[in-house]
Amino acid sequence: MNGNRFGRLFQFVTYGESHGDAMGVTVSGCPAGVELDEEQIQEDLDRRKPGQSMITTSRGEPDEVTINSGTLEGYTTGTPIGMVIQNKDARSGKYEPFVTAPRPSHGDYTYSSKFGTRNWGGGGRSSARETVNWVAAGAVAKAVLAQSEYDVEIKAHVNRIGDIEAPEVSFEQILEHSEENEVRCADSETAEEMREAIDRYQQEGDSIGGSIYFEARGVPRGLGAPRFDSFPARLGQAMFSIPATTAVEYGQGKETASVRGSDRNEDWEFDDGSRDDVVSEEGDPVPVGNDHGGLQGGITTGEPIYGEATWHAPTSIPKEQRTVDWESGEEKDAQVVGRHDPSLPPRAVPVVEAMLYCTVLDFMLLGGRINPDRLDNQPGEYETAYHPSSPQADPDDAATSAESVDE
Numbered sequence: 001m002n003g004n005r006f007g008r009l010f011q012f013v014t015y016g017e018s019h020g021d022a023m024g025v026t027v028s029g030c031p032a033g034v035e036l037d038e039e040q041i042q043e044d045l046d047r048r049k050p051g052q053s054m055i056t057t058s059r060g061e062p063d064e065v066t067i068n069s070g071t072l073e074g075y076t077t078g079t080p081i082g083m084v085i086q087n088k089d090a091r092s093g094k095y096e097p098f099v100t101a102p103r104p105s106h107g108d109y110t111y112s113s114k115f116g117t118r119n120w121g122g123g124g125r126s127s128a129r130e131t132v133n134w135v136a137a138g139a140v141a142k143a144v145l146a147q148s149e150y151d152v153e154i155k156a157h158v159n160r161i162g163d164i165e166a167p168e169v170s171f172e173q174i175l176e177h178s179e180e181n182e183v184r185c186a187d188s189e190t191a192e193e194m195r196e197a198i199d200r201y202q203q204e205g206d207s208i209g210g211s212i213y214f215e216a217r218g219v220p221r222g223l224g225a226p227r228f229d230s231f232p233a234r235l236g237q238a239m240f241s242i243p244a245t246t247a248v249e250y251g252q253g254k255e256t257a258s259v260r261g262s263d264r265n266e267d268w269e270f271d272d273g274s275r276d277d278v279v280s281e282e283g284d285p286v287p288v289g290n291d292h293g294g295l296q297g298g299i300t301t302g303e304p305i306y307g308e309a310t311w312h313a314p315t316s317i318p319k320e321q322r323t324v325d326w327e328s329g330e331e332k333d334a335q336v337v338g339r340h341d342p343s344l345p346p347r348a349v350p351v352v353e354a355m356l357y358c359t360v361l362d363f364m365l366l367g368g369r370i371n372p373d374r375l376d377n378q379p380g381e382y383e384t385a386y387h388p389s390s391p392q393a394d395p396d397d398a399a400t401s402a403e404s405v406d407e
Contacts, residue, residue, distance in 0.1 A: 024081075
């Protein structure tokens with residue numbers, strides 16, 4: 001199976017299936033000298049894990065991560081970082097009716113058609129369970145950027161559930177309020193409406209879609225490589241990779257279809273020092289406004305990069321539907337009665353942030369803004385704060401010892 005790798009220089013490769021033994025990810029391209037431990041990664045995994053509220057699946061996965069390579073004494077070594085998350089609460093029995101009878105609008109039939117087989121427990125590789133790996137990789141990227149000389153900050157929130165849409169909120173409001181409720185909407189009144197709507201759909205045995213607004217600040221200008229490696233092209237790949245994503249837009253998005261060129265075009269001015277939302281120096285040219293979403297010609301402008309991604313309603317619902325069994329030749333009723341989310345955006349927020357962190361860091365490495373070998377950018381220097389000390393400095397603590405021999 002191809003398609004398990006994301007990124008150019010900052011890359012991650014994943015493995016694992018929904019009801020397999022474990023999920024795992026290998027991150028390559030992380031510079032040496034980054035302070036990193038399991039607690040940092042766990043913080044983001046806990047935001048994504050199932051069973052965290054009544055509007056998420058009740059599957060009881062602790063999602064505890066183990067780092068088994070690529071770090072030493074709390075620092076990255078520049079070698080691949082391997083991480084494993086064990087599956088603890090897989091129950092495959094309720095999926096047995098669908099081994100040869102595909103669930104409506106799932107990947108069951110298409111996976112079987114492509115490979116001639118599939119791991120049917122919990123949807124196997126097609127399950128969004130696999131995004132736990134992406135969040136772990138995103139936590140690594142987040143640590144690199146946080147400890148670099150750049151002040152990159154990324155945040156997202158749920159701005160729509162069904163026909164309930166949140167009012168426009170500032171980036172600061174998203175930072176401050178998006179984690180204060182189960183829906184992860186930065187506007188508390190709208191969050192309550194969304195929560196009630198999700199409850200209604202869940203009680204009816206149904207589900208509902210929604211969307212997430214995302215924003216990245218502090219991303220320097222000049223990142224992106226036209227055409228096929230433009231920033232929006234790679235951003236689209238990152239977001240569309242998330243299961244159930246049906247639309248991705250940035251800046252004005254689809255509204256630009258009805259906007260005149262004379263209205264959409266942004267004049268240029270010199271930075272007078274009053275634009276704290278732009279990565280620039282006083283006297284640099286900067287666009288007036290930011291309807292372009294921080295991107296022009298496929299390259300970053302230094303302004304905030306912002307956009308929206310949309311998810312369809314979860315396809316696993318207990319309402320009665322119809323399917324066919326290719327083994328028995330029967331048409332029959334089907335009910336998907338496992339443990340599933342009634343709406344995806346609340347748990348997708350950390351996934352969106354993770355993919356944006358990975359995308360930004362990859363471009364930073366490709367553009368030479370961060371040294372891909374070592375975060376301190378001191379090639380050839382071997383005496384560093386993060387290099388391990390010799391055990392011989394304290395022989396009593398050494399597992400082995402060596403003695404000088406006079407010849």
